[in-house]
Amino acid sequence: RALTRLNQLRTHLAPRPSNPTTPSSITHTHNLSTMSxxxxxxxxxxxxxxxxxxxxxxxxxxxxxxxxxxxxxxxxxxxxxxxxxxxxxxxxxxxxxxxxxxxxxxxxxxxxxxxxxxxxxxxxxxxxxxxxxxxxxxxxxxxxxxxxxxxxxxxxxxxxxxxxxxxxxxxxxxxxxxxxxxxxxxxxxxxxxxxxxxxxxxxxxxxxxxxxxxxxxxxxxxxxxxxxxxxxxxxxxxxxxxxxxxxxxxxxxVMKEIQDISQATFCESVEAGHSSHGDNAAIAQKLGITKPSVRMDSQAKYGSIARGAGDLYLRLPVSKTYEEKIWDHAAGVVIVQEAGGEVSDAWGKPLDFGIGRTLKENKGVVAAPKEVFPTVIEAVKEVLGAKQ
Ligand SMILES: Nc1ncnc2c1ncn2[C@@H]1O[C@H](COP(=O)(O)OS(=O)(=O)O)[C@@H](OP(=O)(O)O)[C@H]1O
Ligand SMILES: [Mg+2]
Ligand SMILES: [Mg+2]
Ligand SMILES: [Mg+2]
Missing domain, CATH: 3.30.540.10 (Fructose-1,6-Bisphosphatase, subunit A, domain 1)
Structure with missing residues (x-):
């Protein structure tokens, strides 16, 4: 029975190549330690x-x-x-x-x-x-x-x-x-x-x-x-x-459970050139948030919300042409997702890390605990929509 359970686990956990025609040379070895x-x-x-x-x-x-x-x-x-x-x-x-x-x-x-x-x-x-x-x-x-x-x-x-x-x-x-x-x-x-x-x-x-x-x-x-x-x-x-x-x-x-979104704390970049402080503030206002934002450099923002020290990470684009780099988000995304959060771009679109060195199909980044994520994205879309 233990063996059957092991095999079930293997099937469940095995990373699957997205493309069924992937040559066998780059498919993954099926042993439990690599799978986890x-x-x-x-x-x-x-x-x-x-x-x-x-x-x-x-x-x-x-x-x-x-x-x-x-x-x-x-x-x-x-x-x-x-x-x-x-x-x-x-x-x-x-x-x-x-x-x-x-x-x-x-x-x-x-x-x-x-x-x-x-x-x-x-x-x-x-x-x-x-x-x-x-x-x-x-x-x-x-x-x-x-x-x-x-x-x-x-x-x-x-x-x-x-x-x-x-x-x-x-x-x-x-x-x-x-x-x-x-x-x-x-x-x-x-x-x-x-x-x-x-x-x-x-x-x-x-x-x-x-x-x-x-x-x-x-x-x-x-x-x-x-x-x-x-x-x-x-x-x-x-x-x-x-x-x-x-x-x-x-x-x-784990991320902090939010009972009342108006009590949330949000993190944003220190550099106004990396994320729009104005748009971030407008979103916070729509959510009824009155606490000042915490401005913090780097993916320390992802780590901080993942451990419940903060609640939301807002990164609204400043420039129409800037493409976010995959190395600015890949690690943080896994950590937030695994702590009970959700991450997408500012329009609620999943971040696509498979296109190349940048997230060129995405604009901005929003991260929040799963339960409040839809509410946050609604507010973000309203603010972005009003600007268009
Ligand atoms: N215009 C623009 N828009 C958005 N992002 C930009 C932009 N320019 C640079 N960068 C990238 O921002 C990375 C650091 O940003 P952070 O917000 O995490 O930190 S900071 O508070 O702004 O320093 C920073 O990462 P590092 O270069 O590793 O420091 C850049 O990749
Ligand atoms: Mg960086
Ligand atoms: Mg750099
Ligand atoms: Mg760097």
């Missing part, structure tokens, strides 16, 4: 944890090595270093997987001084637990290996197979300002976000801590800051303290 993505989650948690150590060392140092990218957004040595470490970890554990990473190594190849700064950071960032460090492949061996790892994030994305979406530092502006930021890694299987991990060095460890965007790095690790969120589709969401070595014990997280 235990190894993927474990690897992603350790990889993100190691990368957060690197970002913290940059956060507290004076040299951030900031460059302006072609879209005039900033990138730092922390972004490059974290991307190198995470891609090296993924290649070690899952050499056949594709990776969509935000950064590439072009700027480092043409700037030796910057490259040396990143190489120095990458060599120093090691997990103190040798078993954990070995599980993610140990240190990167050479400068060329580091550049090659960073360039490993050039996948165009797509709807088939296993593709990781990596944001080595999400909220780089927040990172530079001394605010919240996050290291984010999601695995998409056939275009569906399936595993999500977010490391937030500046959020309180305590899931019940009141939501404020209070900032400042916990330089001596004495302030109880630093949290690592994780989730697997169908298996719930967790948080645990970030550590410097092996993974700490996890706690299950």
């Amino acid at each position: 993505y235990t190894r993927e989650l474990h690897t992603a948690l350790l990889a993100v944890q190691r990368a957060t150590l690197l970002t913290k060392s940059v956060y507290t140092s004076h040299t951030k090595g900031t460059l302006s990218k072609s879209d005039s957004s900033p990138v730092t040595i922390g972004d490059f270093g974290a991307q190198a470490l995470i891609i090296a970890s993924l290649r070690h554990a899952f050499p056949n997987d594709a990776i969509v990473g935000e950064e590439d190594a072009d700027d480092l190849r043409s700037d030796a001084a910057l490259r040396d700064l990143v190489w120095d950071l990458v060599q120093k960032a090691r997990l103190e637990d040798s078993e954990a460090e070995a599980e993610i492949g140990g240190p990167i061996k050479s400068v060329e290996g580091m550049l090659d790892a960073i360039d490993g994030g050039r996948s165009p994305g797509g709807r088939q197979g296993r593709i990781w979406a990596l944001d080595p530092i999400d909220g780089t502006k927040g990172f530079l300002r001394g605010g919240q930021y996050a290291v984010c890694l999601g695995l998409m299987v056939d275009g569906v976000p399936t595993v999500g991990v977010i490391g937030c060095p500046n959020l309180p460890v305590d899931d019940a801590a009141p939501l404020d965007a209070s900032t400042g790095v916990d330089a001596d690790d004495k302030e109880g800051k630093g949290v690592l969120f994780g989730a697997v589709k169908g298996h719930g969401a967790t948080s645990r303290p970030l550590s410097k070595g092996a993974l700490q014990k996890e706690t299950k997280i």
Whole structure:
């Protein structure tokens, strides 16, 4: 009977290729551990944890090595270093997987001084637990290996197979300002976000801590800051303290039940250029919300609502042409869904992660607990509709 139950579970949990003509070489192996993505989650948690150590060392140092990218957004040595470490970890554990990473190594190849700064950071960032460090492949061996790892994030994305979406530092502006930021890694299987991990060095460890965007790095690790969120589709969401070595014990997280939507707290971007503060405020007003919004950089917003510290995440588009990037949402979406939430674009349309590196068929993002989600989307549509 146990065997029948196991087989039923296998059939139930097996990720199915969306296209029945998928060649057998990229269909998934049917063993229970891959089906529940235990190894993927474990690897992603350790990889993100190691990368957060690197970002913290940059956060507290004076040299951030900031460059302006072609879209005039900033990138730092922390972004490059974290991307190198995470891609090296993924290649070690899952050499056949594709990776969509935000950064590439072009700027480092043409700037030796910057490259040396990143190489120095990458060599120093090691997990103190040798078993954990070995599980993610140990240190990167050479400068060329580091550049090659960073360039490993050039996948165009797509709807088939296993593709990781990596944001080595999400909220780089927040990172530079001394605010919240996050290291984010999601695995998409056939275009569906399936595993999500977010490391937030500046959020309180305590899931019940009141939501404020209070900032400042916990330089001596004495302030109880630093949290690592994780989730697997169908298996719930967790948080645990970030550590410097092996993974700490996890706690299950769930979104807060909302009795009265007018009492909800909503989160939005700090940067007015990333999300329309005016539209967000109009939506809140329609819902009868009087509490001020909490402005917070990065996917720390997804983590915060997933653990019930806040309730809603509103990201109404500012520009008609901006396409949201998949690495800004993939991990957060799994974590919120698994904590009991729903996420869509501003029109209530599901986010389509299978088109490429961006969510080009979607506009804006709204996340809320399942029970109130339809009410929130109605308010969003009314506000958007009134503008058209
Ligand atoms: N115009 C526009 N509209 C929407 N989003 C944009 C836009 N420009 C940039 N970005 C992306 O915003 C990412 C960080 O946004 P957040 O809202 O999470 O943080 S912030 O409070 O604005 O810093 C940020 O991620 P990082 O680059 O990883 O920091 C960008 O990918
Ligand atoms: Mg980002
Ligand atoms: Mg980034
Ligand atoms: Mg960026």
